[in-house]
Amino acid sequence: MSAPEIVFDNVSKFYGEVLGVNRVDLHIPPGITSLVGPNGSGKTTLMNLMTGLIHPNSGVIQVRGLSPYAPEKLMRILGYATQYDAGPRGATGFEFVHTGLVLFGFPKAECERRAWQAIERLGLTAAAKRKVAGYSKGMRQRIRLAQAIAHDPEVLILDEPLNGLDPLVRAETIALFRDYGANGRHVILSSHVLQEVDVFSDQVILISNGMIVAEGQIKSVREEIHEHPSQFLLHCRDASRVASLLFAEPHISEIKLAPEGAGLLVLTRNREAFAAALERIALSGIDIDGVIPTDENVDALYEYLIGGGK
């Protein structure tokens, strides 16, 4: 049985004459998927389309087989946290999460159990009886996450969920995402912190000007970008000898000595030929301690595909 996916089939959304997203085709498998793109690129529009908060002008969307036009069914499996403060004035953290659960139709005892469970998971138990209005920015972010996960959704859609979180809570929150993703659920999130996206995303969707620029696992997306040479950092003791051997290879476009004698920074246009060349060098008796791709990350993809490349 194939994994349940989130499918966009030729979806376009316009706000009057302003483009939201244009002809989007996506198949998002379970796991952590990060939406990456500049401000106004259409990330939030994509999220709102998935949640059915807005509807497309054309095309079809399916979220694990459910239509966003049926909120009664869809919202039972979907949790959404916006990037805005949306807590009702005067409500405590517990009331905020609890009221949301009551709207889902859970019995009273179940609502209380789930509310406390979600609050505990986000580390807000001690502050649960305090008013949300008195929370810090990071605490408000966490209580929004708590209300999004409280009903134990299969699809978690989070707009800038790491904003305002301190490093410790950030790490705990990422662990939560990983746990969700590893359980076969969808975690779709947008983030501007590209280095972090790199660390926890199973795949990325790069979006610019309302159009999908790339989607997939970071490594496979990088492999598709042929116009930019791949960068590798080689850790080796005899850097100058390795450099001279590599220069003989036709696919090598640039070699630099890495700062502080860390090795060589090599740019190649053919990753497979480069791997073969390294194998030959290693077999010839020269020690190569490590090979690290330096542009197999979202930062580089963003730079190449959206930022225009260097």
Place this chain on the structure above:
Amino acid sequence: MAVYRRGYQRYDGALTSHFARLMVMPRFSWERILSQRFVVILLVVSLFWPLLCAGFIYLSNHSELWQGFGGGIKKFLAINGNFFSIFMNVQSTFALILASVAGPGLVAPDLANNALPLYFSRPLTRWDYILSRMIVLLGILSLVTIVPGLLLFGMQASIAGGDWFANNWFLGTGIFIGFTLYIAMVSLVAMASSAYVKWRVVAGALVLAFFFLLAGAAEMVNSIFRVDWASALNPTYAINAVWKGLLDVEIPEDKPGAWECATVILGLSGGLLALLARKLRAVEVVK
């Protein structure tokens, strides 16, 4: 190919009914509205007139108390459509003031706090949201309209007996339908003003202004074009005409009748509903 360990299970326990979920928001709103002192005072004051009318009904049904007063008094004390029409007129004023106080706090805070995406991320539709907000006002306003109206009707029916009820049952349905139509219209006006105006005081004033301005506009059209039909555009006149129709009270022949006025009210309510639906979107679209 990724292998996921599906370590979660969907909740398959009991769920509350759709109606019970609809009533969640009104429950919180009623609690908040009834904690306002002014609303409570208004509710208490609005019960004086029904109490006076109850005394009137008692007096009307005990002829021994006014036997010495001549024949005219019997006609004056008759409990008929005219009596209930006057009762509804007075109570509708309280309902309008109450709506202008309680209504503006319903939708505006949700819009100001970007809370609509939160609501719509629950198993609720936009229409569920509108309905649940309307239930708040319908509940509060029915306390000063339908409830005392039907109590008075019940009181009269129980004192006057089965014959009176058999001949006048339409007064009960008239009170119910007439007030329901009125409080639905007033609720829509209050919610629409709350959706479009952020400041509570201004939104409250707009609710009252809606009735005064349309009344003025209707009179202007009548005067300029020397017609009578524009009276139907005056919501106060229109609802009065509908009540009179329901309670079998005579309407001047040169003025628009109950059906015309009912059509205008339904059209007006439809327009207000469309305005609300246009504004109440999870994501505000700025073109």
